[in-house]
Amino acid sequence: MKTIRxxxxxxxxxxxxDLMRKKMLEGHRAERPEILNAPRTPxxxxxxxxxxxxxxxxxxxxxxxxxxxxEQWKNNYPRTFSSGS
Incomplete structure (x- = not known):
């Protein structure tokens, strides 16, 4: 069977x-070095x-x-979980 390439x-x-994306990300990181040490979202x-x-x-x-x-989130961030504005 012939493989599809x-x-x-x-x-x-x-x-x-891929090269352009890598270059863009390097430029973005150079402009904002604080994002290199930012905590990663789990x-x-x-x-x-x-x-x-x-x-x-x-x-x-x-x-x-x-x-x-x-419940812990509700206690820490009540405004987020409130039904009123």
Missing amino acids: PSIEALQLRYSR DNAVSWLPHPPRTVAECMWISDQITEEI
């Missing part, structure tokens, strides 16, 4: 775009357990943890 033009275009896909939940009790525990975190 991108054309040379498509590869050249992608390479050119990944949103961190598991609650080292394995997928296997029981209803584990699902309930995760739900309780989420509820606790929401």
Whole structure:
């Protein structure tokens, strides 16, 4: 079976775009050096357990943890969670 490969033009275009993006980011970082040391936003896909939940009790525990975190956020940022303006 014949493999499907991108054309040379498509590869050249992608390479050119990668180079331009890299150059743009370097210029942006040079203008604002404080973003190099800025704290990274943590990944949103961190598991609650080292394995997928296997029981209803584990699902309930995760739900309780989420509820606790929401309550902490409500206490720390009440304006964000208020229904009024």
